[in-house]
Amino acid sequence: MTESAARPTLEAVAARAGVSRATVSRVVNGGDGVREPLVERVRRAVEELGYVPNQAARSLVTKRHEAIAVVIAEPETRVFADPFFALQLRGISKELTAHDSQLVLLLTEGRDDHARVGRYLAGGHVDGALVFSLHLDDPLPGLIQGAGVPTVFGGRPGWTDGTPGPVYVDSDNRGGAREAVRHLVGLGRTRIAHITGPLDQTSAADRLDGFRDVMVDADPRLVVESDFTPAGGERAMGELLDRCPDLDAVFAANDLTASGALRVLRERGRRVPEDIAVIGFDDMLPVAEQTDPPLTTIRQDIEEMGRLMARLLLRRLDRGTTHQAETGAPAAVVLPTTLVRRASA
DSSP, X not given: OOOOOOOOOHHHHHHHHTSXXXXXXXXXXXXXXXXXXXXXXXXXXXXXXXXXXXXXXXXXXXXXXXXXXXXXXXXHHHHTTOHHHHHHHHHHHHHHHHTTOEEEEEEOOSHHHHHXXXXXXXXXXXXXXXXXXXXXXXXXXXXXXXXXXXXXXXSOOOXXXXXXXXXXXXXXXXXXXXXXHHHHHHTTOOSEEEEEOOTTSHHHHHHHHHHHHHOTTOOGGGEEEOOXXXXXXXXXXXXXXXXXXXXXXXXESSHHHHHHHHHHHHHTTOOTTTTOEEEEEEOOHHHHTXXXXXXXXXXXXXXXXXXXXXXXXXXXXXXXXXSHHXXXXXXXXXXXXXXXXXXXX
């Protein structure tokens, strides 16, 4: 076996640049007080030698770990099966990569995991946290507040525990739902059903509110709660057909639920859209373009939501603040939604 080449040291960079070791340390670890000509000489020597700064030493100077925790309040079986999370993580990863920050993924399977995540965040391993897919009874917001970690949430917060100035990024779930149902009404449909998401999540509750904004006098039997999964969509669609066989349209709370509903309609011999029109929510192309027929849906920019979450957090970290009220930054960014028409409605 051959011994690998030794890594370049601060001393080697100092010798190449013709400056002191202390000067090199200040430049590579983000310190101030070095004249620009010397900074350029050090940077050139770093590049020529391939020097990689020691992150521990850098953290001592900058007080930053250049790492962000991404906390998804769902089990791994759900996270890795749902393209929504992949799209949001892609947006987050792109933004963090552009700012030379690392993504640390934390998932929660149960109460023990909540405590573990809280301990990790309180341990000073990361600079901040991006948290999404929270449920109303989730203890994570309180644990995060106790950890004192700057945080941006994905989705409108639904808790009222006194957490100061929560910053979040969301889509116009209620407005998008209204547009979906108005589209179905415009097609002449009158018996419109809604398959909801889990109503302990604000996105699902807001979409149900949007449905009710338009269908003010809807038959309560036409609303069935589900869980944002294809299997949940299948169960809910079967229940709706048994309850109300005369329904003529379905607004599903997301594309995966709609895909499950479409399978049941096909099995039951119902034509889409001739007998029953179907519309979803998300416009996740791996789902919406592959259903039979292709799915009319409400588009939200999931990847951009992730990018904005990361961008807001990084701005807060650059300003050295914890709460929104201290930064003057917006407490909420709500992205618009649009109707995408395909063959199902």
